[in-house]
Amino acid sequence: MMAAPAYSVVVPTIGRACLADCLRALAGATGHPPEEIVVVDDRPDPAAPLPLAAAGALRDRVRVLGTGGRGPAAARNTGWRTVRSPWTVFLDDDVQVLPDWSRRLADDLARAEAATGGVQGRLTVPLPAGRRPTDFERGTAGLEGAAWATADMAYRTAALAAAGGFDERFRRAFREDADLALRVLAAGWTLHRGVRTTRHPVRAAGPWVSVRAQRGNADDALMNRLHGRDWWARAQAPRGRLPLHALVTAAGLAAPVLALAGRRRAALVAGALWAAGTAEFALARILPGPRTPRETATMAATSVVIPPLAVGHRLTGRIRHRNAAPLRRVP
Numbered sequence: 001m002m003a004a005p006a007y008s009v010v011v012p013t014i015g016r017a018c019l020a021d022c023l024r025a026l027a028g029a030t031g032h033p034p035e036e037i038v039v040v041d042d043r044p045d046p047a048a049p050l051p052l053a054a055a056g057a058l059r060d061r062v063r064v065l066g067t068g069g070r071g072p073a074a075a076r077n078t079g080w081r082t083v084r085s086p087w088t089v090f091l092d093d094d095v096q097v098l099p100d101w102s103r104r105l106a107d108d109l110a111r112a113e114a115a116t117g118g119v120q121g122r123l124t125v126p127l128p129a130g131r132r133p134t135d136f137e138r139g140t141a142g143l144e145g146a147a148w149a150t151a152d153m154a155y156r157t158a159a160l161a162a163a164g165g166f167d168e169r170f171r172r173a174f175r176e177d178a179d180l181a182l183r184v185l186a187a188g189w190t191l192h193r194g195v196r197t198t199r200h201p202v203r204a205a206g207p208w209v210s211v212r213a214q215r216g217n218a219d220d221a222l223m224n225r226l227h228g229r230d231w232w233a234r235a236q237a238p239r240g241r242l243p244l245h246a247l248v249t250a251a252g253l254a255a256p257v258l259a260l261a262g263r264r265r266a267a268l269v270a271g272a273l274w275a276a277g278t279a280e281f282a283l284a285r286i287l288p289g290p291r292t293p294r295e296t297a298t299m300a301a302t303s304v305v306i307p308p309l310a311v312g313h314r315l316t317g318r319i320r321h322r323n324a325a326p327l328r329r330v331p
Contacts, residue, residue, distance in 0.1 A: 003110065004032050004105075004106030004107070004109050004110045005085075005086045005087055005109045005110070005112075006035050006085045006086060006087070007034055007035065007085050007086070007087035007088065007089050007105070007109065007154065008034055008035050008036045008037070008038060008083040008084075008085040008087075008088055008089070009026065009034045009036070009037045009038065009088075009089045009090075009091055010038045010040065010076055010079035010080050010083065010088055010089070010090050010091070011023075011037065011038070011039050011040065011079075011090075011091050011092070011093055012040045012042055012072045012075035012076055012079065012092070012093065013039060013040065013041060013042065013043075013050065013075075013093040014042050014043050014093075015041065015043045015046065015048060015050060016093055016094065017051075018093055018094040018201075018203070019039075019050060019051055019054075019093040020051035020054035021054070021096050022091060022092075022093050022094065022095060022096060023037070023039075023051070023052065023054040023055040023056075023058075023062070024054040024055070024056065024096075025095075025096035025097045025098075025101075025199075026055065026058060026091075026097055027054070027055050027056035027057055027058045028056075028099055029097050029098070029099055029100070029101040029102040029103075030099065030102060030103070031100070031102045031103030031106060032102040032103055032105060032106035033058060033061075033102060034058070034061065034085075034089070034102075035061070035084075035085045036061045036062070036063055036083075036085075037055065037058060037061055037062045037063070038063050038064075038065060038079040038080075038082060038083065039052070039062060039063070039064050039065070040064075040065045040066075040067055040075040040076070040078050040079045041064055041065065041066045041067070042066075042067045042068070042069055042070065042071065042072065042074070042075040043066075043068075043069060044068055044069030045069075046066060050064065052064070063082075065078050065079060065082065070168065070171075071168065071170070071171040071172065072150075072166075072172070072173045072176065073166035073167060073168045073169075073170045073171070073176040074166070074168045076090055076150065076165075076166050077165045077166050077168065080155075080157065080160050080165065081165065083157055085157065086156065086157055086158070087109055087154055087155070087156055087157060088154070088155050088156075088157045088160060089105065089152070089153070089154040089155075090150040090151075090152070090153050090154075090155070091151065091152055091198070092150065092151045092152075092173075092200075094151075094200065094201065094203055095123070095151050095152060095198050095199065095200050095201075096198065096199045096200075096201070097152070097196075097198050097199075098196075098197050098198065098199060100196075101121075101196050101197070101198065104194070104195050104196035104197070105121075105154065105194070105196045107194075107195055107196075108121075108154065108194030108195060108196055109154065112156075112192070113190075115188070115189060115190050116156070116189065116190050116191070116192055117155060117156050117159030117162075117163075117184045117185075117187070117189025117190060117191060118148070118153060118154060118155040118156065118159060118181070118184060118189070118191045118192070119153075119154045119191075119192050119193070119194040120147070120148055120149070120152070120153050120154075120191065120192070120193045120194060121151075121152030121153065121154070121194055121196045121197065121198045122144075122152075122193065122194070122195070122196065122197045122198070123143045123144050123146070123149065123151055123152060123197075123198055123199075123200045124144060124197055124198070124199055124200065125137075125140050125141040125143060125144055125199075125200050125201070125202060126199065126201060126202070127141060127202070131290045132288060132289050132290045132291070133288075133289065133290070134289050134290060134295055135210060135285045135289055135295070135298075135299060136202070136205050136209055136210065137202050138288065138289070139210075139213075140200070140202045140203075141202075142238075143200055146237075147178070147181070147235060147236035147237070148177055148178060148180075148181035148191060148235070148236075149177055150176075150177040150180075151198065151200055152196070152198040153177065154194070155184070156189070159184050159187065159189045160180075160184075162184075162187045162188075162189070163180060163183040163184045163186075163187050163189075164183065165180070166179075166180050167179050167180070167183075167226075169222060169321070169324075170219055170222070172215060172216065172219065174213075174215075174216040174219050175216065175219040175220065175222070175223055176219075178223070178231075178235040178237055179222075179223060179226065179227070181235060182227050182231060182234060182235055182327070183327060185234075186327060186328075207294075207298040207301075207302070208302065210302050210306065211302050211305055211306060211309060214306055214309040214310045214313050215313050216313075217240075217242065217310050217311075217313040217314040217317060218313045218314065218316050218317030218320065218321075219317065220240075220242075220314065220317065221314055221316075221317030221318045221320075221321055222317060222320075222321040222324060223235075224318075225321050225322075225324040225325075225326060226324060226325075226326060226327050227326070227327055228326065240310075241281070241310075242310055242311070242314060244277065244281070244307075245306070245307035245308075245310045245311055246307075246311050247273075247277060248273075248274055248277035248278060248281070248307045249307045249308045249311045251270045251271070251273040251274040251277065252270075252271075252274040252278075252307075252308065254266075254267075254270040255267050255268075255270040255271040255274060258270055277307075278303055278304055278307070281303045281306070281307070282299050282300050282303035285299045285303060286299045286300070
């Protein structure tokens, strides 16, 4: 086998405690260590020190940059643009590479053809034993099949430069990886899945995490502007429930308007459609889960507010990004 190319690791962080586990796992992976680890501190006010000692034997290869809270896309750009290695490997601060990760990464990079712009790692999400996973746990487990997720994604540094890096209009950790992958592909590179594996634990989250996640609908509006409405298939991304959310929201808004207009029967129909759509959404989230009283109550409450929030964020995104120029595709 050809000698494995050199690489650097870029880890954006907001100072979460899991960064120590990420660095510790990197230090424990033997076989083909990184030339350097660039930790990009994206905290607006980085008061507390980062747990860099967890990098162990790799501590002298750790370099820290600051971005002041501009989001993960900007943090990754700040990191990779300082890299001199031919490959840049992006890891999220909440993942843990396996002990054979660097050796398998060496295999991935050595096998990459000249036209290969990126090689994705395989993610595994440990779920609790003895009970069904919650809605949030199932959502995290979906990362196992996600395409081009920067939780563990190696890019040729030249491919990043050719594509212009991450689009910093994506301020959340959502869709910025799919956008970059599509632009790398549009620049003439290919992307492949590798053999290395990285563990992605389910982080702790509050009961309203699914409500906050609806902000991603604004990012989908930007994706539509940049890549066209068929980007879902090209990015291998699952379609959401926005059309159904729009119908449920429209019915919910129409019911009181029709009632005020004196159209009682039409108002009852609209109200029934809203109730049926909301119940279907709630059941679709409750039945696969543990069905505990807490989870059931959380799913019932959030299923009421998610549809209008999803629609509202999509409309906000369409307005905010209405002037975004579509990406030119390679013929």
